[in-house]
Amino acid sequence: MSDLSNTAHNKVRQAKDLKYQPGFSYITWLALFILYAPILILVLYSFNANRSVVVWTSFSTDWYVKAWHNEGIQSAALISLEVAVIAMVLSTTFATMAALVTTRTPPYKGMNISIAIINQPLMIPEIVTAVATLIFFAVIKKATGANGIGFLITAHTVFCIPFAYMPIRARLEDMDLSLEQAAADLYASPLMVFKRVTLPLMMPGVLSGAMLAFIVSVDDVVISLFVGGPGETTLPLYILGQIRRGVTPEVNAVSTVFLGISVILVTLIFLFGRPKSTRPEKSQ
């Protein structure tokens, strides 16, 4: 018995050696270093007491305090939050409804076209979408005299839909249909099946989708730059403006906080999206 497992073990090791390609591990570690080193330097600078942003003097959290009290940053953060939350709610709702149709009904003619339309914002370069939206909204604004942040929110909702749609569809496709069928067999009305079975099971996908939509909206620069009117400066636009004027330590502090929040959200999505921990059997 021990002999057998020993030879098996040897075989596994051998197979692993065969899979090995020279140099690949170095490239991987080096690339990961290059991906993360610039971010670490930003974090380091943000805690530097010196204003010159070149020489390290001593550890300080002054720039965080200054950034916190900066009115420009405060209002930009609030606008970003407002736009992202509304765009997230709208796009996640729309995407959930669409995903239910595309995964729960047999394919028909209109469906493939619908899926293609939903994925369309991913295909076109952001800057082209930005130009098209700017012109379209300019025409509407001129014709109706309407104005306001609603336009920016609408533009964000459009490009958030496919990002919210992806994890929700993946989750629904992964789910076991027999649970819903069993509920229907036990005389649950379609609405009841949805409320008691489908919705709780698909929740991890919906949450991932909502968080992705939020991240994509909060991160956006190009479309906000074109579509955002005066006084609709989102946080990335504020940061971009500051960078153009020259590097300031306050921007380092805001950027670090911004990155930190994104990393937390991505970590949550990663945990939600893990196939093993979210199998339907476990989550009842």
Added chain:
Amino acid sequence: MSNQSTFADIEKSQLSASLVTANKRAQKTRALLLAPAVLTIFLIGILPLSIVLVYSFLEPGSYGGVKWNLSFDAYIQLLFEEDIFEETLTFNTAYLQIFWRSLSLAIVATITCLFIGFPMAYFISIQSAHRKNTLLFLVTIPFWTNLLIRTYCMLLILRDQGALNLALVNLGILDKPLPLLYTDFAVGLGLVYAFLPFMVLPIYTSLEKFDFRMVEAGSDLYASRFKVLTRIIIPIAKPGIAAGCILVFIPSLGAYITPELLGGGKSLMIGNLINLQFGQGRNWPFGSAIALILMVMVMISLFVYLNRTTRNEES
């Protein structure tokens, strides 16, 4: 298609009247559920593209916007410069150079990402399950974090007083800082930095289900490691490689933030040129024309990609 409809016909004839009405109701719910997402994207994401086409054939208004007169100036302006006094056209390559720079930088960035991303994806795919997850997580984080801030980090590194120059001067390799920022090199590096995860993830996906006994079989038949790589692993990973290349190439070609921060006024790409026309330039028709040409370039690369992948599936 025809098969489906005949099947539906037979089915329909067999169904009782009540089931038909139920079916109709289901169709209605389906349409109602799909409508918000599909209509929003169609009305605000797709329809305006046709307005861009119209605008590119109009005259620019004096304070942005357009005058409704048919004009081909936007397209002529791309290639020729008009002399206001003599009213003659002279060939001008300034804009063509920007297109050429964008195309070549996007190609170089794609190839560089491939040469770094493929080994990464392969290395990740042969790790133990736990390590695999950690490495994938490390690649995914930059994928979803703010591109503007990541590019800004790169700027902090490449500046004259940036981390890289500081290190090189302090180590005695350089006498004075090398001007790295605002060059094509900086933009190219920024593109690779920005879009590398887009290459790794699809290649990893295509290798994820790879049966590594094939590698054993190959080496049993006296194939060298290199031969196993080129004859077995790369062909298996081909769909992932193609997808990764298109995912890096398209955003690189239309990049705005990277050349804006790292290229400055010296290394303009198509994205900056478009932005200029809607900002300082106030020439919306010209901006629309450039945006359309960019979209056509993207469509062509997508078409080539789809054509290739479907042909590969057939063979």
